[in-house]
Amino acid sequence: MQVYDSAAKQLPVITPLKGVWEKRSLLRLLVARDLTVRYKRSVIGIWWSLLNPLFTTAVMFYVFNTVFKARLPDGQAFLPYLLSGVLCMTLFNQGLTMAADSIASGAGVLTKVHVRPEIFAFSATISSAINFLFGLIPLTVVLLIFGKHPGWKTPLLLVFMACMTLLTTGLGLLLAIAYVNFDDSRSLINIFLLALQYMTPVFYPITALGPHTQKVIHLNPLTSYLQVFRDVYGGNAVATIHEWLMMGFTSIFVFVLGFYIFGRSWPKVVAKL
Amino acid sequence: MSNDLIVEGTDITLAYRRTRHRVSSLKQTAIDTINRRIAYENFYALNGVSFTVARGETLAVIGRNGAGKSTLLKVLARVLPPTSGRVIVRGSVAPMIELGAGFNPELTGAENIMLYGTLLGRDSKTMQTRIEAIADWAQLTEHLDIPIRAYSSGMVARLAFATATDVTPDLLLIDEVLSVGDEDFQARSKARTAEMINSGCAVVLVTHDLNTVQSMATRALYLDHGTMRATGKPQDVIDAYHADLR
Numbered sequence: 001m002q003v004y005d006s007a008a009k010q011l012p013v014i015t016p017l018k019g020v021w022e023k024r025s026l027l028r029l030l031v032a033r034d035l036t037v038r039y040k041r042s043v044i045g046i047w048w049s050l051l052n053p054l055f056t057t058a059v060m061f062y063v064f065n066t067v068f069k070a071r072l073p074d075g076q077a078f079l080p081y082l083l084s085g086v087l088c089m090t091l092f093n094q095g096l097t098m099a100a101d102s103i104a105s106g107a108g109v110l111t112k113v114h115v116r117p118e119i120f121a122f123s124a125t126i127s128s129a130i131n132f133l134f135g136l137i138p139l140t141v142v143l144l145i146f147g148k149h150p151g152w153k154t155p156l157l158l159v160f161m162a163c164m165t166l167l168t169t170g171l172g173l174l175l176a177i178a179y180v181n182f183d184d185s186r187s188l189i190n191i192f193l194l195a196l197q198y199m200t201p202v203f204y205p206i207t208a209l210g211p212h213t214q215k216v217i218h219l220n221p222l223t224s225y226l227q228v229f230r231d232v233y234g235g236n237a238v239a240t241i242h243e244w245l246m247m248g249f250t251s252i253f254v255f256v257l258g259f260y261i262f263g264r265s266w267p268k269v270v271a272k273l
Numbered sequence: 274m275s276n277d278l279i280v281e282g283t284d285i286t287l288a289y290r291r292t293r294h295r296v297s298s299l300k301q302t303a304i305d306t307i308n309r310r311i312a313y314e315n316f317y318a319l320n321g322v323s324f325t326v327a328r329g330e331t332l333a334v335i336g337r338n339g340a341g342k343s344t345l346l347k348v349l350a351r352v353l354p355p356t357s358g359r360v361i362v363r364g365s366v367a368p369m370i371e372l373g374a375g376f377n378p379e380l381t382g383a384e385n386i387m388l389y390g391t392l393l394g395r396d397s398k399t400m401q402t403r404i405e406a407i408a409d410w411a412q413l414t415e416h417l418d419i420p421i422r423a424y425s426s427g428m429v430a431r432l433a434f435a436t437a438t439d440v441t442p443d444l445l446l447i448d449e450v451l452s453v454g455d456e457d458f459q460a461r462s463k464a465r466t467a468e469m470i471n472s473g474c475a476v477v478l479v480t481h482d483l484n485t486v487q488s489m490a491t492r493a494l495y496l497d498h499g500t501m502r503a504t505g506k507p508q509d510v511i512d513a514y515h516a517d518l519r
Contacts, residue, residue: 001443004362006348006355025397029388037379109375113368113392114351182299267354271289271318 013259019116026115030123035130046134053090053135057083064203072205077146081236083139085202088226091132091164093193098124099172100189104179107273117266118173118259125168129161136233143234156232163251164225170251170258177262180269200226221250279444279475280326284358285348287319287341287499318344320499321358326444331476333490333507335483335514341499342479346370346446349477364443367393369466371448373433378422382413382432385421389436403439411435412458427455434462438469445469447478483511 020027039045057079064070065078072078102120103110110117143149178185200222206214217223224246230237262269290313319341326332334342347353348360350368375392376385383404390400390407408414411431413424421429447466470476470489480486486493486507493510495503503513 001364003364004351004360004366006358006360026391029391029397033377033380033384033388036384037377040379108371109392111347111352112350112370112374114366114394115392182297182302184298184300188299267356268289270353271287 010263012263013256016116016118016259016263020118020122023116023119027119027123027126030119031126031130034123034127038127038131049131050135050138053083053086054138056090057086060086060203070204070208073207076205076236077148080139080142080146080148080234081205081230082203083142084230084234084236085200085226087132087135087139088229089197089200089202089222090135091128092168092222092225093197094131095125095128095164095168096172096175096193097189098128099169100175100179103173103176103269104273110270111273117176117270118169118262121169121172121176122165125165125172128168129165132161139234148234150233151235153232153235157229160225160229160232160247163247166251166255167221167225170255173258173262177265177269180272196220196222199223202226221246224250277327278325278361279328279363280324280349280477281361282322282324282349282358283360285319285322285345285355285360286317286357287344287348287353288315288317288356290314291316317499319348319355319496322494322496322499322501323358324494324501324504326475326477328443328475329473330492331470331478331490333486333493333510334477334479334496335481335486335493335510336496336502339498340496342496343370343448344499345496346448346477346479349444350446362444365394365440366444366446367437367440367442367469368446369437369448370446372437373429376421376429376433379420381420382408382417382424385432386436389433390439393437395440407435407439408432410439427458431458434465438462438465441469441472441474443474445474445476447476447480449480449482483514486511 038049061079061082064082070078072081099121102124103117106117106120109115110120140150175185175189178189199217199220201217206217206223209217224239224243227237227239227243228247231239322341322345324332334345336342344353346368347370348355349362350366350370351362373389375389377388380388386404386407387397387400390403391397404417405414408417411428411434413428413432413435416424416428421432424432467489470478476489478485478490490507492505493503493507494501495510495514497517502517503510
């Protein structure tokens with residue numbers, strides 16, 4: 001028999017994680033719900049969700065390739081480099097904002113039914129990751145057009161996706177606290193996301209920057225995620241061991257931090273929902 | 274013997290600090306912080322509420338709007354953790370609080386039954402086997418495979434009610450006795466609620482309808498501004514409530 005004791009000791013991070021694991025069948029249903037709703041049982045839905053990254057890529061390609069005549073070193077093709085950058089940033093932005101939204105807009109459920117809110121954040125980031133997989137279809141086409149192929153490192157894509165899921169879940173939980181407390185935090189975060197996008201080498205090669213700017217760009221953890229993604233899928237960049245470590249460390253650190261802070265503030269957050 | 278107590282609430286208190294002007298934007302918070310104008314006050318949604326509910330008992334919670342009745346139900350439903358005091362709930366809980374929270378209009382009836390049932394804490398494998406019976410009881414078998422955005426509001430309410438009442442829990446939480454759908458369904462849903470209440474589980478019932486309290490409750494609790502004003506036999510508590518209203 002299950003017993004709820006409000007005075008039972010709650011371990012930070014561990015107790016919420018156990019709760020999520022015990023409810024993994026709910027997690028599966030939530031992910032299925034997200035995907036069914038997004039694709040509405042049609043192929044058009046899949047293309048519809050790709051419209052945003054593809055259109056962004058088209059605009060950026062025109063601006064930077066045709067207007068500014070940007071060139072990558074060693075005559076590397078610009079389009080696969082750019083598209084992989086846009087897909088990576090879309091995964092990050094979408095996972096982060098959807099995770100935060102899932103909690104802020106989940107008030108209807110979260111204030112009536114006992115369910116760990118972290119499950120909602122997870123379902124959002126996992127469905128963004130699946131969405132990202134669909135984005136690999138046009139990227140693969142572009143790679144093949146430019147005479148490249150995904151490469152033998154492709155299985156390592158799973159490591160990249162796992163790290164990105166941990167990162168966006170942790171950050172999304174932190175952002176959810178802001179979303180619930182401050183109505184205007186949504187518009188502010190968009191400015192930060194835009195700044196972050198420019199600080200990540202999405203449409204420029206790092207080597208084109210001065211030594212000081214390069215240091216700043218390397219301090220941005222997302223740079224390492226993007227470099228790893230480009231390395232493992234299509235070989236559009238070479239990720240250093242330092243970048244792999246940066247990705248692994250920041251994902252786990254942010255995830256644990258997000259779970260810790262969110263778990264501690266949840267009683268106050270739920271009262272405000 | 275003490276294990277027959279499904280709910281043990283000891284000194285349940287739910288207090289939070291809130292800003293006096295209910296600031297909810299960063300901009301306003303920044304301005305107020307600079308001007309040192311943020312005034313906090315402690316708000317007690319519940320203050321030292323103690324009670325027990327044994328198997329077979331029906332506790333009615335009465336009080337004016339904003340007295341903390343629904344908050345108390347949410348504490349029992351494990352949605353709001355008490356800031357001090359202690360709540361122990363033994364066994365499964367069925368919260369009948371605003372049924373259908375979590376329904377998604379784009380999903381079919383069957384998918385919503387699965388999702389809602391699992392959200393309510395039921396095993397998803399068992400839920401799979403219950404879909405047909407639930408739809409049958411809600412008289413929605415023919416509409417099971419269409420998205421519920423095509424349902425009428427009565428149909429959605431029937432689906433929610435049927436899913437929520439599909440199991441007999443150890444503790445049933447009711448926020449106003451529900452009557453949904455058309456006349457025929459209202460009668461059936463009332464009968465089913467009564468059946469659940471009489472099935473021997475513990476019930477906590479929040480209501481404004483004092484007739485319901487007299488006919489259904491074995492005990493009552495009167496809340497006022499989060500504090501317990503009276504508890505005991507339904508009639509005595511109703512009398513105390515009436516005395517205060519005058």
